[in-house]
Amino acid sequence: MTIIIDILSAVFLAGGAFFCLVGGIGLVRMPDFYTRMHGASVTETLGAGFMLIGLMLQAGLTLVAVKLAMIGLLILFASPTATHALAKAALLSGLKPKLGEQHSGEGGISSKP
Amino acid sequence: MLAAATLALLVTVGLALMRAALGPTVFDRLQACSTVGTCAMLLLALLGFLDGRPEFLDIALVYGLLNVIGVIAVLKFFLQRDSNEAANRPSSEDAQS
Amino acid sequence: MARSLITLVGLILFWVLLSGMFVPFLLAAGLGSAIAVLLFTRRLDIIAGEAPPTYLNWFKFIVYCPWLIREIMVAAWDVTKRILHPKMPISPTMVEFSPTQKTDTGLVIHANSITLTPGTISVEVEPGRFLVHALSREGGASLAGSEMDSRCTSLERH
Structure with a gap:
């Protein structure tokens, strides 16, 4: 039983590590600020979430697991607020997003600079 | 696996620092800072498990709170500075740092 | 009190x-x-205002959370593929649409859900008007009148 939990935990930790790395790569590769935020949000949701689940599986039903869950809840509630504040501030300060790199002929969406 | 995850997080912190060094605007740097903060939080939790010292989790929790508040505070500071500068020179360009 | x-x-x-x-x-x-x-x-004076416990249908909220997590995972996988793809098939768009929520709690939950799902970020949030930056055109087009919108509206209780 413990072996199964260990394997599950390792899988979740590996997944978390993978998604954190993907977020970091997105942060470096993406062309402009607004698209970089999408990369970072992968780290903040799936990367952090998987890693915390992996740690929770190792902790078992203890206070440590509850604290890990609190950290997860904190990330889930606070990080979108910070991201939204950043995006809004960037738009207010006049930073224009690059729009439509590919198939930029399709209509139907009210896109605004 | 804990050590591997720690290594991956350190690489992510490195990538975010690269963006913080390169990033043309203030907001890129702030986004990188917030990513570094998230990674630091996870690193603290992982280090607690590696060392067998769960007290680190409390530090991680406080770090997470401070991270969000810190990013918003720095953001507010830069917004104020930007609006002051915009008042001084009417043709405001992009928020280049 | x-x-x-x-x-x-x-x-x-x-x-x-x-x-x-x-x-x-x-x-x-x-x-x-x-x-x-x-x-x-x-x-x-920051305890006042609209409090979630009285304006939220808690049972539906508990059902909503797993759905949101599933949605986040699907969206994150999509963004992951776009990031790791050698050519990066992204087409950033700004989408403006009107959410159907009436209360602040509903609007905040909807906006936070949008930001939490990788690939979409709520840039401006006002009652009746959301400005969202989406990583791909498809992601942006599916926002207005989405399932998330109707689910968030059903969370509200007047």
């Missing part, structure tokens, strides 16, 4: 959760800190 009491109980529970020790001195210190924080928040 009832709201202050709920805040106090919540703060004490938070203290006990974080400390995990039941020594009389520490419990007394926790009680003291909770009362101090409560007084500060009362003085800052």
Whole structure:
């Protein structure tokens, strides 16, 4: 039983590590600020979430697991607020997003600079 | 696996620092800072498990709170500075740092 | 008054959760800190306003959370593929649409859900008007009148 939990935990930790790395790569590769935020949000949701689940599986039903869950809840509630504040501030300060790199002929969406 | 995850997080912190060094605007740097903060939080939790010292989790929790508040505070500071500068020179360009 | 009491109980529970020790001195210190924080928040006048507990259908919220997590995973996988793809098939768009929520709580939940799902970020949030930056055109097009929108609206209780 413990072996199964260990394997599950390792899988979740590996997944978390993978998604954190993907977020970091997105942060470096993406062309402009607004698209970089999408990369970072992968780290903040799936990367952090998987890693915390992996740690929770190792902790078992203890206070440590509850604290890990609190950290997860904190990330889930606070990080979108910070991201939204950043995006809004960037738009207010006049930073224009690059729009439509590919198939930029399709209509139907009210896109605004 | 804990050590591997720690290594991956350190690489992510490195990538975010690269963006913080390169990033043309203030907001890129702030986004990188917030990513570094998230990674630091996870690193603290992982280090607690590696060392067998769960007290680190409390530090991680406080770090997470401070991270969000810190990013918003720095953001507010830069917004104020930007609006002051915009008042001084009417043709405001992009928020280049 | 009832709201202050709920805040106090919540703060004490938070203290006990974080400390995990039941020594009389520490419990007394926790009680003291909770009362101090409560007084500060009362003085800052930030307990007032629309409170989630009364404006939220909690049963539907509990059903909503797993759905949101599934949605986040699907969206994150999509963004992951786009990031790792050698050519990066992204087509950033700004989409403006009107959410159907009436209360602030519903609007905040909807906006936070949009930001939490990788690939979409709510840039401007006002009652009746959301400005969202989406990583791909498809992601942006599916926002207005989405399932998330109707689910968030059904969370509200007037």
